Amino acid sequence: MGDGGVLEFGAAALAPRSAPRHVALIMDGNGRWAAARGLPRFEGHRRGVEALRKTVRAAIELGVDYLTVYSFSVENWSRPPEEVQSLLALLHRFIRNDIGELRSNNVRVRVIGDRIDLSDDIAALLREAEETTAANTGLTLIVAFNYGARQEIAAAARALAEEVAAGRLRPGDIDADAISARLDTAGIPDPDLIIRTSGEQRLSNFMLWQAAYAELLFVPVHWPDFDRADFEAAIDDYAHRDRRFGGLAPVGRRAKTAS
Template sequence: MAASSDNPRHIAIIMDGNGRWAKERGLPRREGHRAGAESVREVVDACKELGVEYLTLYAFSSENWNRPEAEVKALMALLDRFLDERAKDLMRQDVRLQAIGQIERLPASTRKRLDKLISKTADNKSVTLVLALSYGSREEIVSAARSLAADAAAGKIRPEEIDCSVFASRLNTAGIPDPDLLVRTSGELRVSNFLLWQISYSEIVIVKKFWPEFRQGDLFEAVDEYRRRHRRFGAL
């Protein structure tokens, strides 16, 4: 599928189903996460082909810290491996990496890798890949409210000056356009504390496939569905 002015500018994906994919095959959950890494490569390639400017992937939620310690360690190891192995590809593809979430909760070695690759790819312009890591939208919104409350208490801003654009400037995604299209895999019908403010007017496409099965063609189909919809933004 070629780039088109009708394509979404920003696609966000809830990458769901790694564990169930592995369970169906009698494999440990970590194998599902490992298999899902290939799907990440596929969608980044697809976004580049489509001319999509931003791709945000829900890689690790704030709630995921409550998973068994062994699984969390496996996920962090997989993230480390992704950051090490994909560095050359991101540079070759002109992909800029960014991250949102409570990054300070990540292991120090992972943060170091992440910061290094974000800095290395900062001048790339083809696609911006945003990894949501240790991310929770409610926590993000509360943090933004606290920031504005502190500034109001200090006299730096008047309450009546706070509008949607000011509030959005305090979110993790400041400077990033809201997603036009939200894709969720595995057939689940929920948004799981992901970009609650930002997806207010996003078109939502649910894909029944588990994330490790998701390929470029599946993203192209989701974009085709997006193109067929008429976005009203609350108007007639």
Template sequence: MTPGENTDRPVQHVAIIMDGNGRWAQQRGRPRAFGHSQGVEAVREAVRAAGELEIKYLTLFGFSTENWRRPPHEVDALFDLMKRFVDADLEKLHEEGVKIRIAGRREGLDRDLVGIIERAERRTAGNSSRCLTIAFNYGGRDEIVRAARRLAREIAEGQLDPESVDEETFAGFLDTAEIPDPDLVIRTSGEHRTSNFLIWQAAYAELVFLDVLWPDFSARHFASALDQYAARKRRFGGVNAA
């Protein structure tokens, strides 16, 4: 299958809401943290599949600003898995030319995790083969508020004329600056909502909801989502050509 076949342009950017780790574990009588651990293997599978399917930009929703409401031991487990994933996979991704970016608020994260994030970004900064963005401690509304604060600060300091601000200018203050908007957003687990994920960037993205729980996500599911995307006509507010 050719990504983006039967559409006006090929798929550049796929974003995934990785949902269902806890339910997957509970179905097996295991703690939720076990589901998150297995979910890391699905992350690796998704990254591999994106490369094989020639997806240049992949964004994964790893931890939301709302996830702080979960039990402390589960939050700690998610943080630990993030550290382990970056530590274990950084050099391999670097060798493959993958640029790693982390979107989200860094305040509140422990110093070790911030250090690992910054090391991964520095190590892969010059890569251009593909781009992997991990949204961690991320919320779409929080991102927009933080961007608005930075924008307001530059206006207050006289660095920016408020009359010159347009959508492109504002997008440059978001965590995803320099990354194209997602063409396709996939959510696993059968839930039909976007949960405060890339709410600015995904304004015209196609949405695909899969019934598979995240630890069971495979290259086959990735390809199936792209098939659904390929069958759609993207109009961006316009109409189909006659």
């Protein structure tokens, strides 16, 4: 921490006291990183994949159980066609080139997002990543692809409505657990920490339901420059926060804080 209490990203971080079980990443700033260097946007995305590799390795070593990455949102389809094709090509390359390392490091891949309208090759690639690593028991890498939180919640609501209409469910049985069980992340614990890079301070339609009690951290580093030191600094920041989930802190901690 700096003298003014600002987290120093890019500097050596303190050894984290305890890792969050689930970290989610909004990997923002690839285009701005490239523009600042006079490079094409594709180069920013390519360097972003390298940053992702480093972060996955760091998450394994730091004891994180679940790492969710916002790889492609439903809104990303509105970008120029050549950029969309570049992003899809990078996804293809990442899975093809890295699946062996993920498998050998006991990483399980799980994909969330709408697959109904995906091309056959992309859908097959995502299935392959999941099936190839299905038996792994270490870090779960959750890839949010063609994902939007509002769309996810709407789909869960439709599923519940269909069950009520079919007589399999009563309206009074619908509660938070019933909705959670019909989200893409069913069976996955909610994120403890959500990190967004590049300095933007919004969730951009990412895990809106699951973020209810997540700690949010917005860092000024563009994603291609995000490294292990930044990740450790984020986890250390998380470790120093009081997570009360709407309740009160333990008496000892309240007294210490008051002093």
